[in-house]
Amino acid sequence: MEIHAAQDGRPTTGEADAGLSLPVEPRPLATPEEAWRIAKSLNYRHIEGTVVAVAQDVETGEILMVGHMDPVAVVLTLTTGLAHYYSTSRRRIWLKGETSGHLQIVREFRTDCDGDAVVIKVFQIGAACHLGTRSCFTSPNSFHVKL
Amino acid sequence: MEIHAAQDGRPTTGEADAGLSLPVEPRPLATPEEAWRIAKSLNYRHIEGTVVAVAQDVETGEILMVGHMDPVAVVLTLTTGLAHYYSTSRRRIWLKGETSGHLQIVREFRTDCDGDAVVIKVFQIGAACHLGTRSCFTSPNSFHVKL
Known part of the structure; x- marks a missing residue:
């Protein structure tokens, strides 16, 4: 294996430089043909022409976040195994974790009876929530009521 | 216990007539004050002035359905313990199970970091899906892809 010297003098491998050391493989x-067939079957009736997308921890079943997907986000998610969403505020596709590194590695994808919602089961790298908690539903801003 | 004769001649109890024999108590x-405080804190930015509402089986963690809630549906859900949604097609509040009897008895209610989605954990009576499956994500219309 070829060894590089990082700018701080610490020796690293090419693999580590590329930031590719994930605990599970996407x-x-x-x-692509199957992905487009699924994407075309859905009903993008939610804001900005999207379906609702719910990310659930594949190991614990915890609901991590609710986002949106447009047809391209559906196809990218299915063909790469990395969760992509459509940001209704920024009006663009985003790879979850594109800046934070908090990727979601997708193991299962389901659509609902009327094709306007999907559930993905994922390995979550780091925190799903931008506020730093594992789930957006356990953030400091969340209300929680339980019997 | 008083015994009534149903119209088909089958003897039934008053309790069964009222349809109130639920396995768990709502x-x-x-x-109401707490419920309105929570309802007022949310951001109803989704279609028809709603938040996204995800119903999850309290026992298995299975995601049963994705619906919407307006402020009144949030308050009714919290104050009755029975899931209420806002139908974006019929443009009215509905008590889940109001015609089918397939009520959702709510045990937990969480809001997310930006207040535009809620998760409820429920005991599902019968089928969550109008097509007869327990979950809308396992309906005959659903796509399912799994690694």
């Missing part, structure tokens, strides 16, 4: 869930 | 999660 793998495609569908071919 | 109980309020909040006072």
Whole structure:
């Protein structure tokens, strides 16, 4: 293996430089043809032409966040195995974790009976919430009422 | 116990007539004052002035359905312990199970970091999906892709 010297003098591998040391491997869930067939079948009736997308921890079942997907986000999620959403505020596709590194590695994808919502089951790297908690539903801003 | 004769001649109890034999008791999660405080804190930025509402099985963690709530649906859910949604197609509040009897008895209610989504954990009576499956994400219309 070729060894590089990082700018701080610490020796690193090419792999570590590329930031690719993930605990599980992202793998495609569908071919591009299959992914487009699923994407075309959905009903993008939510804001900005999207479906609701719910991310659930594949190991614990905890609901991590609720976002939106447009057709391209659906296809990118299925063909890369990395969760992509459509930001209704920034009006663009985003790869979850693109700046934070907090990727979601997708293992399962389901659509609902009327095709306007999807559930993805994911390995969450780090925190799902931008406020630093694992789930957006356990953030410091959240209300929680339980019997 | 008083015994009534149903119209088909089958003897039934008054309790069964009223359709009140539930396996668990619905109980309020909040006072009206607390419920309105929570409802007022949310950001109803989704279609028809709603938040997204995800119903999750309190026992298994399975995601049962995705719906919407307006402020009144939030308050009714919290004060009755029975899931209420806002139908964006019929443009009215609905008590889940009002015609089917497939009520959702709510045990936990959480809001997310930016106040535009809620998760409720419920005991689901019968099927959550109008197509007869327990979850809308396992309906005959659903796509399911899994690694």
